[in-house]
Amino acid sequence: MKIYEKLLLENKAWAQERKQDDPTFFSRLSEIQTPEFLWIGCSDSRVPANEITNTQPGEIFVHRNIANMVVHTDVNLLSVLDYAVTHLKVKHVIVCGHYGCGGVKAAMTNHNYNKILNMWLRNIKDVFSLHKTELNGIPNEESKFDRLVELNVQEQVMHLAKTSIIQQAWKNEQRPHLHGWVYGLKDGLIKPVFEMEAGSEIDPLYKYDDL
Ligand SMILES: [Zn+2]
Numbered sequence: 001m002k003i004y005e006k007l008l009l010e011n012k013a014w015a016q017e018r019k020q021d022d023p024t025f026f027s028r029l030s031e032i033q034t035p036e037f038l039w040i041g042c043s044d045s046r047v048p049a050n051e052i053t054n055t056q057p058g059e060i061f062v063h064r065n066i067a068n069m070v071v072h073t074d075v076n077l078l079s080v081l082d083y084a085v086t087h088l089k090v091k092h093v094i095v096c097g098h099y100g101c102g103g104v105k106a107a108m109t110n111h112n113y114n115k116i117l118n119m120w121l122r123n124i125k126d127v128f129s130l131h132k133t134e135l136n137g138i139p140n141e142e143s144k145f146d147r148l149v150e151l152n153v154q155e156q157v158m159h160l161a162k163t164s165i166i167q168q169a170w171k172n173e174q175r176p177h178l179h180g181w182v183y184g185l186k187d188g189l190i191k192p193v194f195e196m197e198a199g200s201e202i203d204p205l206y207k208y209d210d211l
Pocket residue numbers: 042043044066067068098100101102103104
């Protein structure tokens with residue numbers, strides 16, 4: 001059997017098991033999805049949103065990219081955000097990073113990752129630059145790396161609040177709440193590191209007054 005064929009076989013077994021547990025599972029989910037959460041996570045294969053939160057299909061709307069970034073020119077991310085917030089009306093948006101993130105680690109080096117990856121990692125270097133006084137004051141490299149992971153999550157949450165998508169939902173419906181979490185690869189635990197309640201004050205420079 002080819003390695004990918006195992007996935008298809010496992011899928012068959014999974015679908016059968018689901019149906020046995022709950023005969024209306026698929027027919028119910030095929031009609032409508034009403035997730036309360038949007039998850040913006042890292043593409044890392046070790047941080048799957050549903051597994052680590054013990055949630056089921058239909059519960060979390062998911063977007064993942066390298067190092068869980070919220071880049072204001074990323075049409076993919078913004079489309080997911082707009083759909084989840086404006087149409088699905090999620091109550092919470094979670095940016096979940098993880099310790100040991102390869103993207104964050106790469107951004108801490110001076111290595112040339114060539115063109116496209118350099119462009120993406122540049123966004124993380126900008127987070128480092130913004131917090132360089134704090135980060136350069138940490139003598140231990142591992143602790144510095146951990147702290148950059150946390151600060152990166154914090155900055156991405158703040159980027160969410162700078163979008164008109166979030167500001168409009170805050171103004172009209174007092175949702176969604178924004179959460180910054182970091183997952184630990186070594187213990188499987190999620191640590192909340194930053195929160196922004198709906199309607200939180202933001203830097204006036206980024207505030208739209210004619211929503
Ligand atoms: Zn990662």
